[in-house]
Amino acid sequence: MSTDSFELLPNAHPTADAIREDILANPGFGRHFADHMAHVRWTLDAGWHGREVRPYGPLTLDPAAAVLHYGQEIFEGIKAYRHADGSVWTFRPEKNAERFRRSARRLALPELSDADFIGSLKALLAQDHAWVPTPAGEADESSLYLRPFMIASEKFLGVRPAHEVDYYVIASPAAAYFKGGVEPVSIWLSSHYKRAAPGGTGFAKCGGNYAASLAAQKEAEKHGCGQVAFLDARENKWLEELGGMNLFFVYQDGRLVTPRLTDTILEGVTRDSVLTLGRDEGLTPEERPISIDEWHEGAASGEITEVFACGTAAVITPVGELVTEEDRIRLAGADGNPIAKRLRTKLLDLQYGRAEDTHGWLTRLT
Incomplete structure (x- = not known):
């Protein structure tokens, strides 16, 4: 799926370049987040629709949203890597998309296509490619960690699969997961x-x-x-x-x-x-x-x-x-x-x- 199928709602207050560079110099893991997030909506009547890339920010959920009461949600973890020529790549995303569908079936959530899964990554990176760190050398394992996730957002306390679901992708610059690197x-x-x-x-x-x-x-x-x-x-x-x-x-x-x-x-x-x-x-x-x-x-x-x-x-x-x-x-x-x-x-x-x-x-x- 082309990134053109995702409507862009640009962040009016993106992170300043100097602040972003300071973050990328020492990102840690899961502490800082890029300026945008991808979003696709699903409803029982309309299926998947409303593809967009919008400013990163808090979600509005009804207190009765099913995810808060019955844990109907799934997620993935995948990374974006900057190569020496400046291009940005990811690793085996079709495998993550396949696993995401398996998880969805088990949690009684709607299945997302490869086109939407990989398309959402491309659409988000089209806006936030500057958030992908440039490794300082082979010992530098910095990357942009991508977190696709799906939640049951329907306002309903009955115990059944939700009729309204939201899929998002957020991005977080990351250094090596363990501070000791390859130490046992x-x-x-x-x-x-x-x-x-x-x-x-x-x-x-x-x-x-x-x-x-x-x-x-x-x-x-x-x-x-x-x-x-x-x-x-x-x-x-x-x-x-x-x-x-x-x-x-x-x-x-x-x-x-x-x-x-x-x-x-x-x-x-x-x-x-x-x-x-x-x-x-x-x-x-x-x-x-x-x-x-x-x-x-x-x-x-x-x-x-x-x-x-x-x-x-x-x-x-x-x-x-x-x-x-x-x-x-x-x-x-x-x-x-x-x-x-x-x-x-x-x-x-x-x-x-x-x-x-x-x-x-x-x-x-x-």
């Missing part, structure tokens, strides 16, 4: 809390999954950990994912193993990309169940040489140790996480246009 993080194993259960919403990207992880995240912080790992709800033994990232295990014999997808695990775009890039690097990808006992025994024997987490925001981050209520699982003879670092560099080089896009994963936004 400590993970807390949640033994009491579960992120998702079979038949639930674990495979959908909806706010309720993240809200359910926050109590465990607080628990992790008390134990000096930066993230949480969750076990399955049925047997409490199978590794699933972190609060917002997928897990990978590197074995001494070259296997690259990640928990197989179920309806309790989010299908990460970065996860899928790592499986392909790992194969390109001569590794043997495997998607299968992995137990906490296998992690413990593999780390102790040296069979597991690396563990890393991956996601859009954090890219690829090595895991240094898993902290449980009984002990700490460290990797015996860890040698600097070379596989995680190599895959991370390969992925970033592709996203920032420093390497040839042999898989056709990049889409130009401006």
Whole structure:
């Protein structure tokens, strides 16, 4: 869909250039926002309509809006990268659009087409391309984080799928997600809390999954950990994912193993990309169940040489140790996480246009 299909309502008071440049010099993550947002409206009678790019600002919602009472909402996370020639690109947006539709089906929301999803990104970036940071060098991982989301906005307290829905895209300049860069993080194993259960919403990207992880995240912080790992709800033994990232295990014999997808695990775009890039690097990808006992025994024997987490925001981050209520699982003879670092560099080089896009994963936004 052309950006011309989105009506422009320009911000009459855009951020001053000097202020924006100060923000881009040290953006943090999720703290500052670009001048505009994309919006598309859906109603039961008219379907999708009212495509526009309008000034970023507060939303007006009725106190009875369904999203506030029943949590009928979904979202995505995707980045825009500035290449050396000044152009702006994004990474595999069709995969995000596909996942957005899966999430919509699970939350009984209307499905948005690829044309509207990718068109909304292009329309927003046509106005706010100046908000995409220019990396100072290869070590600079700054980007513009894009957050598409859909909410049930109908004024109605009955329990049924909403008849009025709004889709938005907001944009936030971002530095590296973890301040330590590629330094290994400590993970807390949640033994009491579960992120998702079979038949639930674990495979959908909806706010309720993240809200359910926050109590465990607080628990992790008390134990000096930066993230949480969750076990399955049925047997409490199978590794699933972190609060917002997928897990990978590197074995001494070259296997690259990640928990197989179920309806309790989010299908990460970065996860899928790592499986392909790992194969390109001569590794043997495997998607299968992995137990906490296998992690413990593999780390102790040296069979597991690396563990890393991956996601859009954090890219690829090595895991240094898993902290449980009984002990700490460290990797015996860890040698600097070379596989995680190599895959991370390969992925970033592709996203920032420093390497040839042999898989056709990049889409130009401006």
